[in-house]
Amino acid sequence: MKKFNKYVLKIYLLNLISVLALILILYTFFQIIQHTKYLSKYNTSLFNILVYDFLKIPYSIYQVFPVAGATAVVITILKLIKNNELIAYLSLGGKIKDLVLLIVILNFIFTGILIYYSDVINPKIESIRKKFKEEKIYKEKYIKNFSLTDFYFKEKNFIYSIGLIAFDKKTFFDITIYKIKDNNIIKVVKADKAIYKGNNVWIFYNYKSFDTSDIPKIEYSYKKLESLDNTLTQLINLPSDEPKRLTFKELDKIIKTYESKGLNADKYKLIYYNKISVPLILIVMIIFLIPLSIDISRNYQYIKIASKSLSFSMLFWILQSICISLGKSGILTPVLANFTSHIIFTFFGLYLITKKEKGL
Structure with missing residues (x-):
């Protein structure tokens, strides 16, 4: 691996860790504040509330990782531009597509970890968290039911x-x-x-x-x-168990059983494909955010670049939310509901990469 590639990955990873830690701290803090109502309502202790919210951190990582990864990409590109390192890289024959591919490959590893986590680890942690809430906060006997x-x-x-x-x-x-x-x-x-x-x-x-x-x-x-x-x-x-806590194997069993009985299994198919589409959001966002963030003209402004990246990121999330809603109402199939926004913004990102390559 070239020294510049190692340097870029190092900056990206440091930014990723920093952004992820900041988001988790803020999110957990507000969760604790929100759950202090349990102190008087259920006469529980602050320690139990802290444990209950800390148990959610692993799942919170899964939820916010795409956002943290996308933010870290923009920060990394802005830093390379500020230090004139991106200009030097491109002047020496470097390609934007190679830079995108470098970060995408790294995040494919993270995506695989997130998919494994959502399928194997999270259901167990969520069950522990639910049991803790029933017994320590509600002070009731925990019964796993559905x-x-x-x-x-x-x-x-x-x-x-x-x-x-x-x-x-x-x-x-x-x-x-x-x-x-x-x-x-x-x-x-x-x-x-x-x-x-x-x-x-x-x-x-x-x-x-x-x-x-x-x-x-x-x-x-x-x-x-x-x-x-x-x-x-x-x-x-x-x-x-609750559908969102089911594994791929369990969801597949439900889907096949429902279909064999002539029942509509789209609800479970939507969850099945969502466990794949959510981690893949990070890959899609990297593909279109890197070319959006690259601006080596003399008139570039950090705020303008950041605002543009944020605007298109919000458009992606809005489209994703709309598609999921249409999937729940049965207008879109589970596959299209989960991956339509991925397909559109991936092609958009590839178009931007080609345009930037020609423009440079």
Whole structure:
């Protein structure tokens, strides 16, 4: 690696660490101030609030890293311009595209780390943080739970209707199963509750079966019935946690299960691709911010360069927010919702790099 490349990377890394530390300090400080309301509301201690907010720092790094990285890039370029080092680099045959590629390669490493972190480390830390909040701040027993209400799906010739799924209790409530033949309902099974006992075994309570093929009549009724049901077992074994804390593997399992039941899985696909798109924001911003920040004319102004970079960065975030909102409403597919702004600004950055190369 050339000495100049090492020098640029060193400046960039120092700026990145400084900006990231500053953002984290400010963000954590305001979080602590905001959570001081817990002192009187839940009669907890300041120490518990500090621990709770410090536990969020690892996830905060994941959230603010793209912003810190983009800011560090602009500061680095401005410093090179101020010291006339960028002019010397370009005068000796250096290329803007090579400078962009250098920083992009470094940040691809950071991007990989962030994706791994969001998939493996963050879900564990967030679970610890949630448990700490329940037990130390709310002073309640922590119960890991997740539920779905008014759940419907079709499985072969059966339609399942479930009033409530309580994953933490391995229990379904208000179950109705319709058997379909030739577009007619020929059988209806109802139960107030079904509890999973393991090994595909279910205990149904107030179980009733109705024959509706001709004149509706009750076939049999049980206050308690033990039975096997593979379909219900598949559902109850879905990961029982908040969607944003799920891993790629868990999200993939949910998506495949939903699609196999004929259900819309876009909500989970949106989260799946978002775990990839957020770390990649850093790469995209570097591609368009470096050429935007480079100005070697005699009339350049630091404030003007910084303002221009900030303006286009805000445009990127606004477009990204709009696309995600359109994805949540179903107007855009999960892939387009997460990566439309990436594609547009990547091409914009490549255009600027080509233009700057020709202009120099």
